[in-house]
Amino acid sequence: GENVEQHPSTLSVQEGDSAVIKCTYSDSASNYFPWYKQELGKGPQLIIDIRSNVGEKKDQRIAVTLNKTAKHFSLHITETQPEDSAVYFCASSGGSYIPTFGRGTSLIVHP
């Protein structure tokens, strides 16, 4: 089955800095790559997603890039704010439509 690796497990930045989280996947049939933000005590919330026919997607301060050849995708957050502090999960799904999640990255933005 699909295997998704996510790094780093913890990321600490100063307010205003950029944050980058990276994921790799194993199933070449995967074609949908969402990113979720999970705040304490809440369910994950989709923040951005990308499909395999696109290499990059942006939404304000958030961007995702996909390299299908290397089987990796990354989340970029610019101008980080304290409210960006949360756990971020990448996921992939494709041929089986069964989504596989990474282990999560705890992002801490210091004021």
Added chain:
Amino acid sequence: EAEVAQSPRYKITEKSQAVAFWCDPISGHATLYWYRQILGQGPELLVQFQDESVVDDSQLPKDRFSAERLKGVDSTLKIQPAELGDSAMYLCASSPRGAGGQSNEQFFGPGTRLTVL
């Protein structure tokens, strides 16, 4: 804004007892998922429904877990008997993806935090 509803939000039980969780997906969403999330890890799929049918339950421990979505709307996940290792967050999600279609966004509920003593 439509949301996925789950109840209860918290459940404390003793091992060997039975527990049940309920999920009401966003209206019109054909696909419903139950996940288990152990602290410090990502969600792991337990079962996926398309309408009232099970699409995948390969990761569901069927000796103690059961799930149903009888009318293709709300769903119940049951554990009997509960074990200490079942302590986790149980998340429900729904998606508008139809059978055979491409993967789409999943909308998650707030989860049920289960503690087994």
